[in-house]
Amino acid sequence: MDTKQRIMDEALTLFSEKGYANVFVENIAERVGIKAPSIYKHYKSKQAIFDAIIEEMNRRFLEEAGALQINGADASADAEIYKNISEEQLIVIGNNLFLYFLHDDYTRRFRKMLTIEQFHDKKLADLYMKQYVDDPLSYQGMLLGLMVSAGVLLAENVEIMTLHFYAPIYMLLTMCDRDPEREDEALKTLEAHIRQFNRLYAGNNGGK
Amino acid sequence: MDTKQRIMDEALTLFSEKGYANVFVENIAERVGIKAPSIYKHYKSKQAIFDAIIEEMNRRFLEEAGALQINGADASADAEIYKNISEEQLIVIGNNLFLYFLHDDYTRRFRKMLTIEQFHDKKLADLYMKQYVDDPLSYQGMLLGLMVSAGVLLAENVEIMTLHFYAPIYMLLTMCDRDPEREDEALKTLEAHIRQFNRLYAGNNGGK
């Protein structure tokens, strides 16, 4: 990895742990193994490193969203799959979503950084909301809507059903961000949540 | 309000908006209407102001918890009330919890400050988790457990049922913290959530 990339990477790690203001250019340089002034040959300021991280994040998110099914880009293509989904498959979907958000290194550090910096800049708050609230609700709402259409699930209000599916996942995620030692507990709770969700909303095939 | 108290109050407001590191002693002094050095006659350092806020918060929380039913202190005393609860009363409970968390000025500012500072200090992360995840789940779990005992609600797993009740409230709260303009939307979603929750878990009296 080239130096410019490594600066951004180490900066993201530090920003996600201590927040932008508590990280000094010297800290970043140390990690990269160079002296602070050398940083300025790659970025014109500390803020420019931060901005580059945001841009890189947007790039990655768009790139990976399709593959990982986090926004609505290719939901209709997956329609057939979700028409005959089982409880176990629903658990796999929930687990994949949760573990991707939790373990993807870039995503995890970026989410923590956004959490810290979100009130500092309205644009970051908006990005946080889009990334971790609105987009997941929108995409999952589409998937669950397909399952309702197919009779796999039953619900009068798909939006609320989606909230019932995703809100616990979101809450467990914020829990693990704060205390990674609770990941095992969170995974057990997640599975129990999805099983109960499926039981509550099971349609014509009982989710089997 | 005496000056010492006003310093703490204005500091909390600023910390909740910009984070500890982005607030300068001079900013706090300005709001209070004194000069920065005068602050040091009341607190020995900027950090001491922050620490005083945390202490004050702990004091308030203990004091108000009983009255507002956020921890388990007096749950058993309320047992009778919850044995004959209706859907409308369940909505009132959810609304009160949500609006208290959202509108109580001290609570709101403190939660935003904790959100920003939580990764800076493990103790703050623990406090956040206790305050906004574990304690609410514990107390509401007790209440919902009483309703299950009374047959008002039906559930094999009360813990998960409680997660289904509270996680959407938590998520809507984090949404409103980031974008207060979405409060109306959140309140409508909250009511729809609780109605659907009640329908899903309704027991022997259908929640009526």
Place this chain on the structure above:
DNA sequence: GTCTATAAGAAGATAGAC
């Protein structure tokens, strides 16, 4: 592109008069 030296300025905190 990396270094050393250093400028420029910000921010926390103290001294001492009133």
Place this chain on the structure above:
DNA sequence: GTCTATCTTCTTATAGAC
């Protein structure tokens, strides 16, 4: 308890040699 003046330290950023 509040003020003005000031100290000290820290941090970003630049200059210029290699």
